[in-house]
Amino acid sequence: MGAEMTEVAQDAPATTRMNMIQAINSALEVVMARDPDVIVMGEDVGYFGGVFRATAGLQKTFGKTRVFDTPITEIGIMGVAIGMGAYGLRPVPEIQFADYIYPALDQLVSEAARLRYRSAGEFTSPITIRSPYGGGIFGGQTHSQSPEGIFTHVSGIKTVIPSTPYDAKGLLIAAIEDNDPVLFLEPKRIYNGPFNGHWDRPAENWSKHPAGEVPTGYYTLPLGRAELVREGEAVTILCYGTMVHVVAGVVAEAGVDAEIIDLRTLVPLDIETIEASVKKTGRCMIVHEATRTSGFGAELSALVQERCFYHLEAPIERVTGFDTPYPHSLEWAYFPGPVRIGQALKKILKD
Amino acid sequence: MAGVPSRANLPPLTLHVPEPKFRPGDPVDFAEVDVPPAGSARRPDTAEDARNFTDLAYTLVRVLDDEGRAVGPWDPKLSADQLRRMLRAMVTLRAFDDRMFRAQRQGKTSFYMKATGEEAVAVPQAFALDRDDMCFPSYRQQGLLIARGYPLVEMMNQIYSNKGDKLQGKQLPIMYSAKDYGFFSISGNLATQFPQAVGWAMASAAKGDTRIAATWCGEGSTAEGDFHSACTFAAVYRAPCILNVVNNQWAISSFSGFAGAEATTFAARAVGYGIAGLRVDGNDALAVYAATQWAAERARTNQGPTLIEHFTYRAEGHSTSDDPSQYRSAGEPNAWPLGDPLKRLKDHLILLGEWDEERDAAQDKEVAEQVRAAQREAEKNGILGHGLHQPLDTLFEGVFEDMPWHLKEQQAQMLAEEEASGRPWARK
16 A cells, blocks of 8 residues: 555654544545645534544634535535635535435536536636445435446546545545545445445454554545555456455455455546456456446446457456345345355356 | 315315416506615615615615606716716627627527626626626626626637637537636526535635625526525625526516516515515616625625615527517517616716717717627637637547546547548548
8 A cells, every 4th residue: 555655744653543534534634734725514514523523623623714514405515615616715515425415416517527628727626525425334215325326427527435544535635636526435334444244243443454554644645546455366356435345355255366456536447457457367347336227337347348358258247236225124135245246256257 | 086186075276377467469568567766765784784674675776767867875876987888888788799699690609698678787786896806697697798898809709619719619609707807607507606606705705805706697597496505505604795686587488477476576585594685676777786886895894695686677588599479478578667778877877968869879889880890800710610610629628637548538539530520620
């Protein structure tokens, strides 16, 4: 992971253990201290510090004009952030759950994403929208969705999804410093620890994971660069967010020599890493928690087919959530867990 | 089951679907439009609590009376020079609109939108605002650009999407963007600019700046969620901004009743949000100027936002793609009880002895020639559909600050496609 770091503050007291929430909080604190134009806004983010505590302490440190609660209107939060960006600020609005981003869709898709283009660069939207996403927390239909595929379909928005505390901090700082709108989706199932998909086993925290060791100071990870989580020869597995850990768990248990690629940024996509890996292994499996039809996996599958067709030894395999609303009581039946992934792995290796 | 009353002992419910007073062929009489006498509305101090003048959301602030006199507490007492400059900008706007409407009909561009009958909204407001106050317009506030001296040739270049178009032909005609003139990029989506203006104003306040924001939407798009989110944000943070609702009675073919006008005024939306609200004779340049100046002073002194309803009339079609004779009476524009905004300002100047018909006719001629000259100049840069005005590569510029690989790939594909097509405009 150290090789990925593009800049490390010289006087930073090295590293400390953080979970993903602490890493996000640290990123916000570091970047706000460096740039007075960065502001944080959203429902419950101010005095209370966010329902997941990601903005805890920021209002106390930076004051109410830089960290403030907002009315419960996502379209307003997004529209106001765009106006602040046009003024010259660098807003970091929080949408409390990704499930609540739909009211803001028009402002995000038709405004933030197109402002640079339609004004030929006169106005831009240097906004980073943070939003917890994904299930596995008994959040039911409205606190569990993975809407990334809606946004990767839109030109002009970058979509970033970290899978570790270390990545979360470095990617979030890079996203905030980026001059284009970035949707930063935080896999909330792994806020507190990596999750191998075995919901019936004791939860882990980040204390033993190498990427739970996070620099306290400033560093960035470049957007558009995937991470090779595990090198292997048998099959390439493309995944992101929570599923990186679920996949890693399945691969370890099955003893398969799989190459696991954590995409980290969906747009722009690190196609070189994907292409090189699939050409090497000859097999490609795609895993995401979102619903299947027209999901980002479909795009990945098409890209791999277009670029690696003559290297493929088996059909591309997609492992996804089902095309149903995210259920409450049956969430583990929906979730693409170890069994579904394990079966797909057997299938793609047999073909 | 549909259509079968479930409880026969109760009266059946009825659904109210609004219907405008007049349809094509109907004689028009606007006697029911309440027009209070000029000068009758009071003018509160700009530091007054918004709760103390909610009555102003239900009347009309009017300055120019039927004889062309400026009367009452809202008379902004402008100098004759200021009045003449304002008149000239309004005349220029109308001449520009006529010219560009004709250009569209001649096939020189795809689309145009006139502000005919609404010239007293944007133009006087531009005069009342500071030059560096930020405007977030809808699509009918080209008067702001004209009043701020934006070159007519630049506007026309944009309308023609020609090689002089600073927006590289990327936006629909009239969706200007002019940052240096305090004019935000027009979207084309309705009311999205409302929360954006509030955000800009909040940022200005957060930074201890002195500039304020102003934004415009039509009465029809006050129904959008963006409008209400903007009002909530503006109220909550006392954002230094002016929220303008241009009530021109028609949203394409839907009369104002479909935005709620049968029940209350649009200025009254302010009352619910607890922000200052004014309802203004939108065809009265002096009333619009005075209301804007008053609202700007409130904003600049941290009294928060003001919502202004400009009560006016869209004298022509929604756009060049619209034919109002299909849905409203042709008699409406002439019967509108608030008159022609240009004529009212002109009559006032003549009454003051500061203007006369000869000078007016000479100005009309001069302005028409100025617009024609600008058009000749702009057309040297080309007109829409006649050749390629932008290098093909620009199609992919500005999606992101830096072009990612997938756009580079698609750009290369497009260029190869152009080579293969054998079309005359292969890459320039």
